[in-house]
Amino acid sequence: MRGTDGSSRRRRKLLVIGLDGVPPETLVELHRAHMPTVAAMLDAGVHGAMRTTDPPISLPAWAVMFTGYDPGSLGFYGFRHRLNHSYTQNYMPRTTLLEVPTLYQLLSDRGRRVGVIGMPPGYPPPHLNGFYISDFLTPPESTDVTYPPELRAELEARFGRYRFDVPFRAEERGELFRQILEMTRQRWQVAEALYTRESWDLFAVHEIGTDRLHHAFWKYIDPAHPKYAAGNPFEHVAVEYFRQLDQWIGRLVSHIDPDTLVAIVSDHGMMPMLGCFCINQWLVEKGYLVLKQPVARAGTPLEKAEVDWGRTRAWGAGGYYARIFFNVRGRESEGAIAPEELPAVRAALERDLKAIPGPSGAPFPIDILDPQTTYREARGDPPDLMVYFDHLRWRSAGTLGHPTNYLEENDTGPDDAVHGVDGAFLLYDPEVQDGRGGVRVDAVDVMPTLLRAMGEEIPAGLQGRPVLAAIPGTR
Ligand SMILES: [Zn+2]
Incomplete structure (x- = not known):
């Protein structure tokens, strides 16, 4: 058999299928019957579950999974980060901010052939021994979206x-x-065309x-x-979508050789x-934020309000969770809190947050996370506090001028879902019949686990560890 060195360090190839925002039960129970390819890989x-990051947002999550470093160590706390202690200027994470290698970069540096489609962060696309197509956070109208550049045309x-x-x-x-169907169809047609072009050591979509x-x-x-209505016209969209997705996955997986592992x-x-x-x-x-005058219109963003x-x-x-910032003298341009007063202001705000009642007056579960103690370190531009309301439900x-503090609908456009803490994890080895469920992999463990499964050396410094129970045929 190709690639065998006779020891447990046999090197393998890997196909990574990254499905954004999919709970384990979606594949294992809900749509198993419509997904024969995925079902066969579940069986073998x-x-x-992949226990995701705090906060459970695509960035940091994908970056943590494929670097083995926690969100604070990467300096990724969500999609938006405030710029240099400004009040309302934001930036989005980019690949150029990554200071540790991704799985793709690491294997590329080891001389292995790597192809990546859309893994976040993906913009601008990193230069690899292979190719990279940038991700869903690519700024509109960007033209530098592929490496090598000529791949785009x-x-x-x-x-x-x-x-x-x-x-x-x-x-x-x-x-x-x-x-959504059209975007997915195009992506998997691109993936199949590029996957079948050569024998990739690592291919990720x-x-x-x-x-x-x-x-x-x-x-x-x-x-x-709470707003579900049986018999609604969109009740079957998920069945239709996952049926089609499984067909695309099936086409890609039909091309793997016995050396290739598949991770979903x-x-x-x-x-x-x-x-x-x-x-x-x-x-x-509560008097922490002072406006020079009330806003005129419901839904006014803070940057459009006259803040004193x-x-x-x-x-x-706003966002999936609340980022809170303190206005500290010497740090913010118009800081109102003397540094020595900060601990008392912070304690008072935390007490007030914990006392927020739920929409009907019942207790409202409030989690307050301090990036400085939640992570090994808090690099980049962390918020001062991260607050989850009702466990992120x-x-x-962040907008102002609403008649109540409890909105039924999202203030930045229709949205019916929030993020849960468990993503899906599946590792399939075409040469091993294992068929075990119930493994748990932490986000930081994904990279070392996949490196171990590939027979690759795990670099020093990673914050996760290989989860042997998540590797087929290994305990
Ligand atoms: Zn996501």
């Missing part, structure tokens, strides 16, 4: 303009579903359509969602969104 491989000539993402917070759901389908249609497909991984789960809590409005009510920064002690930002709304 090892599967379970070649793909466009054959498959048309490449779709990195769809505008998923859209009212017109029927058209959106059509776009990331699909964002799964996450977009769930966000846009969760209330139509999940009977546990997802970065986080999904849950019904119950509402949005208006963090900045609440901070105004000289009298503001804390402000927040409630989003954070």
